[in-house]
Amino acid sequence: MNRFRHLQTIPDGPFRFIAIDVETANKSNASICQIGLCFVNVRNQLQTFSTLVNPEGPFDPFNTQIHGITSDMVTQAPNFADAYGALYAVLEDNHLARHSRFDERAFEAACARYEMSMVTSHWTNSVQVARKAWPEFKGAGGHGLAHLKKVLGLEFHHHDAGEDARASATVILLAEERMRAPLPHLKVERQLTFQFN
Known part of the structure; x- marks a missing residue:
């Protein structure tokens, strides 16, 4: 499933930050069935990546109704261990962002399930960033993605997941514009690995 033309490979950095979103197959936070990433480079240009994930478990009809992903669609997809393993280095080496704690908790749960180390990167909550930039939305629709979209x-x-990751990154960039200053911790400082031909 790649209706939105997300990249299938990781773009070249460096990146200011990477926004993350996941979709889950059922009520378990560990049942990740899609990972979406939005890479924000030093010029604030956005590139999105998406991969389906085989959760190796059942899909609840409620979840499928929300995101449209079915068990048939993930039969050839990597499981979380393989998908996360392929992404680990770039996630570990960059600042990460998510809209609310759900996506980070899902990664933690899936890492625990597969006995893998959780990335140690700094996470920024774009909900909190939005609250600082637009305090007037409190009690007037809130700071969820659906209201911010409107x-x-x-x-x-x-x-x-790829689209929601892009939305989370965009919220941060628009908040920086509104506050007339970049978030000081979202800067390129951790990518210290270089490849030489």
Whole structure:
């Protein structure tokens, strides 16, 4: 499933930060069935990546109704261990962002399930960033992606992991514009590995 033309390989850095979103197959946070990443480079240009993940477990009809992913769609997809293993280095070497704690908790749960180390990167919550930039939304629709999409004029397909990751990154960039300053911790400082031909 790649309706939104997300990249299938990791783009070249360096990156200011990477926004992350996941979709899950059922009520278990560990049942990740899609990982979406939005890479924000030093010029604040966005590139999205998405991969389906085989959760090696059942799909609840409720979850499928939300994101449209079915068990048939993930039969050839990597399981979390393989997908996460392929992404680990770039996630470990960059600042990460997510909209609410759900996505980070899902990674923690899936890492525990597969007995893998959780990345130690710094996580930024774009909900908290939005609260600082637009305090007037408190009690007036809130700071969820659905409301921010409406009031900020964001264009994305909600509940596709790549699209939601892009929305989270965009919220941070728009908040920086509104506050007239970049978030000081979202800067290129951790990528110290270079490849030479």
